[in-house]
Amino acid sequence: MASLSLLMKRLGYLFYIVSPEESSFATHDEVPDYVGEVTPYFAVFVVLELAVHILTRKFDSFQVDDSIASISQGLLQEIFRIFFEGAQIVGYLYIYENFRICSLPWNSTWTWLVALVAIDFGYYWAHRFSHEVNILWAAHQVHHSSEYYNFTTALRQSVAQDYFVPVFYLPLALIMPSSVYVVHRQFNLLFQFWIHTEIVHTLGPLEYIINTPSHHRVHHGRNRYCIDKNYAGTLIIWDRLFGTFEAESEQPVYGLTTPINTVSPWTIQVCHFQYIWSQLQKAEGLGDKLSVLFKGPGWAPGKPRLGDPDDIPEVTAPVRRYSSPANILWQGYVALHFILLLEEYFFVLYMKSLFSTWEMIFVSAYLIFALQTFSALLESTPLAYHMDAWRCLLFFITNKFVLPARDETAFAALWTPIRFVFVASFIGILAVIHKETSFRPHYSENEKGR
Known part of the structure; x- marks a missing residue:
């Protein structure tokens, strides 16, 4: 009770x-x-x-x-x-x-x-x-x-x-x-x-x-x-x-007025900062540059402080939404490893008092790299498979040399099956890389010009 x-x-x-x-x-x-x-x-x-x-x-x-x-x-x-x-x-x-x-x-x-x-x-x-x-x-x-x-x-x-x-x-x-x-x-x-x-x-x-x-x-x-x-x-x-209240009437269409169409953590975090930087390069004079920074995101020269409402695209539900190109098998693979990464994160929180600053930096870098790898796999970027192979290796390096022995913690029961999943994943991703490399066309010098 x-x-x-x-x-x-x-x-x-x-x-x-x-x-x-x-x-x-x-x-x-x-x-x-x-x-x-x-x-x-x-x-x-x-x-x-x-x-x-x-x-x-x-x-x-x-x-x-x-x-x-x-x-x-x-x-x-x-x-x-x-x-x-x-x-x-x-x-x-x-x-x-x-x-x-x-x-x-x-x-x-x-x-x-x-x-x-x-x-x-x-x-x-x-x-x-x-x-x-x-x-x-x-x-x-x-x-x-x-x-x-x-x-x-x-x-x-x-x-x-x-x-x-x-x-x-x-x-x-x-x-x-x-x-x-x-x-x-x-x-x-x-x-x-x-x-x-x-x-x-x-x-x-x-x-x-x-x-x-x-x-x-x-x-x-x-x-x-x-x-x-x-x-x-x-x-x-x-x-x-x-005066900023509005009751729900028609079904809202969610997201940004200009969808970013990505699942990359890095891009999602910094994309608008990059956009502001590009606008600062184009802005003429100190006044416009300050306006780019401190007026509304819809502002432009000659527009009101918060932008012109008529510039906002009119949308009506339903709309077509972004979907990453990964098939259901890769989505399942990423989802499984994402759940395992959450376990890793909670383990780090549970044991963080035992880590040195450098150990925390290393583990955090591994976690951030893993998140970026997942987005690369979902979006089928050229280096995604190689990134995932490194992610699996970094998992073993992190757990062997940086983190305390899991066998002595509340997470011990999870350690053996997690290791099995990572070994199988590492072997599997190497096989995928080998297959991708093997089936890539190779041309002789004479054939390149044809």
Whole structure:
């Protein structure tokens, strides 16, 4: 019963259902890692949502390559957080310790409630600026780049966004204890996971108060009526108050107004930064260059600050969505190894206190290389098979010389079957490379000119 009670308690974190008394702490160091505690629930929700879509025969609501790409972005974000743990709060701590006007009592229910509202207010403006300022959109567009809308989309996050969003919360450091800030940043984030679904339609009167799947579907749409609407995190009241609310009417078409048509983690993360750089090269004069950076992503010389709405392509569901060229066998192969990579990542988190900095750098580089390899296999790039052979080799090198012996950990039972899969995969990928090389046409010098 105690275990069931704990499971239900953690489930409540996803819906901001938590007691103020149980989530109030004197210092930020005492605050639990609520996101880490709830992470296994993400996988459960993804599987349950997938099962519902299969049972209801809505096979167009998900795609293997897109889901892998989405989770890969979240994994990238978490890998970088390993090295920059604490970076998101350093500015807040500095202001709170040196410039605070007063300090609200950390153990007050009123402080807890004020923080819920204040953090969400800060999130609204951070989110809105992320859409209305081009250089910030370059990071945030990662989250909008999926053409599907499901729980894996919630995990599609930008690495860069982690390090500018906290700026919007700095005014709170003048009065709010850092422990309260850390608690509500986590709950505000967790609440936004479950609203990324098409399964839940509307929630009655709650639609007037809180952010819901219906409201957030509009936010992710690229229909004209959806653009720059519904920035809410937890409370939809901010959109209603500041004129950015839009109710769901016609079915949203998800994704960017110009689809990026790739599952490459690197491309998804940096493509808009590259676009901004190209626009800076073309812009004439300092004024236009600054406008490229700080006006909306739709701005151009002679256009309004946020661009001309008439420039947004009109779309109506259903539309043709990007699908990587890999066949079902390769998608299954990548999906299997992606699941094994997730096991590897959680093992690293479980044992990270035993690693040196250089070991963590090596393991993280391996994880990032593996994610890029998966996208190469899905998109059938020329070096994909060779990259995968190196990935399998790096797996054994990493586990033999860098990571602690798995036989001494909670992951020991998984180690033997995982090794078998990698040995078989390595042999198989070498056979594929040999076959590709053997069947490649070879021409003599005399034949080349014919």
